[in-house]
Amino acid sequence: MTKTDRILGGLYGSLVGDALGVPVEFAPRSARTADPVTGMRAYGTHHQPAGTWSDDGALLLCSVESLAEKGDDLQDMGGRFVKWLDQGHWTAHGEIFDIGIATRSALGRIRSGVPAEEAGGRSLHDNGNGSLMRILPVALACSGWDDNFLSDRVQRASAITHGHGRARLACVFHALFVSELLAGRTPQEALESCRRRFLALFADHPEMPVFRDLLSEPLADRSPDGIGSSGYVMDTLTASLWCLLTTTSFSECVLKAVNLGDDTDTTGCVAGGFAGLLYGREAILAEWVAALPKRDDLARLFERFVESLPSSS
């Protein structure tokens, strides 16, 4: 499999995972146990047609576009997030039906002149998954770089909407894991290597106690009851890794993520990104990709993004 197959798998996988989760967002796990999602649904929570991605997908696409056109320019990236909020840029159907509190506050600050890198809230309450859900393109853009460089760039990109150390470090963990998948590692190998690299970067960081379980526990052995699926950044990161580690195909992974319930679109989006990177673009069900709107625009955008990366073959 080429790196391009993996990158396209990650990008389409994120959108597909988001869209699978949108119709059942906020419903509890018990509702999914009784009525599991098995494919693209229409309507439901947000009354959207099948294949509609949410804020996760839209902000991820704004990030892809910014990286493809401007490279490392976070002011531009933040500006495109504002364009999403004000004009529906990169929405599936022109409508914004879902936005996190921290993201709304941060984009308001950018609009009033605060530099994008300083816009994200930094309190303990600002540790939702709103930067993790959109960080994949940044992770892809700096996956071949030195870990200190990767960490700095990913943390700064997180801070556009989520500036607390926990959300920033969760994004770095995600980006390190992405770089391992992109290099063709198995999920377990990727996790072990990612743990070593993360420890080397942050051994003395005040947030390290929060990451202790993720760094030491045999994650794949955890029971579903030990996997949270709320909008808390550590839940989304842990759940997405767990879904990848405990399944053997793109479809199985992404449906397992959505059927955890609660913040289904974001868990689906992050897990779908991982699974797309692992299994590649062709492993995503054709009917799921066909359900996405704006497919020509997506294909052109992703082609420009891949061409902008240093070495993507």
Ligand SMILES: [Mg+2]
């Ligand atoms: Mg969403």
